[in-house]
Every structure is written in structure tokens, then in C-alpha cells.
Amino acid sequence: MNEQTLLERLRAEDPKAQKWLYDRYAPLLFAVCRRYLNSREDAEEALLSGFYKIFSQINSYQGSGSFEGWMRRVVVNEALMLLRKTQLLVFPGEEVRAMEAADDFSIEAKLSAQEILDLLAQLPPGYRTVFNLYVLEGYKHHEIADLLGISVNTSKSQLLLARAKLQQLLKAKGIDRR
Amino acid sequence: MDLFEFFQKQEQQLYEAPPERVWKRLEVRLEQRRRRRQRRWRIRFLQIGSVLVVLLLLLLAAVLVWYFARREGL
Numbered sequence: 060m061n062e063q064t065l066l067e068r069l070r071a072e073d074p075k076a077q078k079w080l081y082d083r084y085a086p087l088l089f090a091v092c093r094r095y096l097n098s099r100e101d102a103e104e105a106l107l108s109g110f111y112k113i114f115s116q117i118n119s120y121q122g123s124g125s126f127e128g129w130m131r132r133v134v135v136n137e138a139l140m141l142l143r144k145t146q147l148l149v150f151p152g153e154e155v156r157a158m159e160a161a162d163d164f165s166i167e168a169k170l171s172a173q174e175i176l177d178l179l180a181q182l183p184p185g186y187r188t189v190f191n192l193y194v195l196e197g198y199k200h201h202e203i204a205d206l207l208g209i210s211v212n213t214s215k216s217q218l219l220l221a222r223a224k225l226q227q228l229l230k231a232k233g234i235d236r237r
Numbered sequence: 238m239d240l241f242e243f244f245q246k247q248e249q250q251l252y253e254a255p256p257e258r259v260w261k262r263l264e265v266r267l268e269q270r271r272r273r274r275q276r277r278w279r280i281r282f283l284q285i286g287s288v289l290v291v292l293l294l295l296l297l298a299a300v301l302v303w304y305f306a307r308r309e310g311l
Contacts, residue, residue: 072267072271074264074267077267078260081260081263085254085255085259085260086252086253086254086255087252089252089253089254089255089259090248090251090252090253093251093253094251102255103255103256103258103259106255106259107259107262107263107266110263111263111266111267114267115270166238166240166243169247170247170250171250172250172251172253175244175247175250175251176251190244194241194244194245195244195245195248222240222241225240225244226240229240
């Protein structure tokens with residue numbers, strides 16, 4: 060099914076097209092939700108409301124940018140909303156300099172999905188959210204600042220702290236390579 | 238490999254099909270939405286239909302009044 064046909068059928072609320080889209084993108088979007096939310100139940104909830112929004116607001120997709128990117132943004136927003144509701148999304152301004160990340164840090168290991176999720180789960184929600192948005196979603200600091208209602212500097216420092224914490228955790232697991 | 242690159246490369250490993258219950262719940266919500274929209278359309282159809290019937294009756298009444306008034310030579 061090409062994208063144009065798919066969009067027409069989704070706009071007509073065709074249940075078969077909705078199921079096709081869900082089957083195709085649910086694994087990717089569920090992974091997105093799991094990276095933001097520690098609990099599996101919360102990730103399922105965010106995925107469900109994300110897909111509901113995708114289907115009910117399909118007319119707001121104007122075709123600028125990729126459809127997958129648009130769906131990802133919708134689901135990320137749902138995950139952030141749930142995160143704000145269920146957890147305290149604070150952005151502590153710790154001593155960045157003390158925890159500054161080493162620039163020469165290098166890693167070649169291969170981790171399992173569970174190990175990656177465990178590592179991300181050990182980050183405080185603020186660090187994890189900024190890390191996910193910047194590194195894995197490709198947002199810029201000013202976009203993150205707008206999205207989370209924080210300053211650009213806070214976004215930068217959270218990323219630095221997340222990086223330092225992850226390096227620490229990887230070293231503790233003995234899987235870093237300098 | 239740099240830490241950011243490392244996580245970007247590992248991301249695909251996290252892809253995982255969600256449990257079947259998520260689709261079931263979504264299906265129920267979508268069906269409820271379809272029903273709500275259908276109900277809204279039915280109500281709108283009835284509203285517009287009622288207005289049209291009233292207008293037609295008024296028009297008919299006006300034509301009848303005009304016709305009988307003309308016949309009576311008023």
C-alpha cells in the first residue's frame with residue numbers, strides 16, 4: 060500500500076487501514092514509549108493514546124515531513140504527557156562540572172534490549188527525557204526547551220548529566236573501552 | 238564509537254510488538270468514536286430535516302392562504 064492510498068483510507072477511517080498501520084508501526088512506537096516511561100503499563104497506555112490521536116487527528120498531517128516522523132512526534136508528546144502526570148519531571152541543576160563527561164569515552168559493546176532499557180531506567184526522568192529527545196529523536200536544544208518549558212541551558216546541562224551518568228553506569232558494568 | 242552513536246545504533250533492538258490487549262482496547266475506542274460520529278451525523282440530519290419540513294409546511298400554508306384568498310376574491 061503506498062503512502063497516499065494509506066492516508067486516504069485512514070482519513071476515511073477504514074478499520075483495515077488502521078490495523079495495517081498499527082501492525083507496521085506499533086513495535087517502533089512502543090519502543091519509543093518504553094524509552095520514556097519506566098513502567099510497561101504506562102508505555103502501553105501512551106502507545107494506545109498515541110495511536111488514538113494519530114487516527115483521530117489524521118487530517119492535521121499536512122504532508123510536510125515524513126509520516127513516520129509525524130507519528131513519532133505524536134507518540135512522544137503522549138509519553139511526555141503521561142510522564143508529567145505519573146512522575147515528577149524535574150530538571151535538577153546538579154554540579155555539571157563535577158560530573159562532566161569524558162570526551163574520549165568509547166564503546167563497542169552490544170547490549171540486549173533489556174540492558175539498554177535498564178540503563179535508561181536508572182537515569183532520573185529529567186536526564187532521560189532530554190537524552191531521548193536529543194540523541195534518539197534528533198530534537199535540537201531550543202526545541203527541547205520549548206517542548207518541556209525549560210531553558211536551553213537546562214536542556215544542555217541535563218544532556219551532559221545524562222551522558223556522564225550513562226558513562227558511569229557503563230563503566231560499572233565493565234563495558235566501556237577507552 | 239561515541240556514547241550517543243552507540244545508543245542510536247542500539248535503538249532498533251528495542252523494537253517490540255506490544256501485547257494484543259493494546260490493539261483490542263484501541264479498537265474499542267475507535268469503534269466508540271465511530272458510533273459517536275454516526276450519532277452526531279444522525280442528529281444533524283434530523284435537525285436539518287426538521288427545519289426543512291417546517292419550512293415546507295410554512296410554504297405550503299402560505300400557498301394555501303394565497304390560493305383560498307384569491308378564490309374568495311379577497
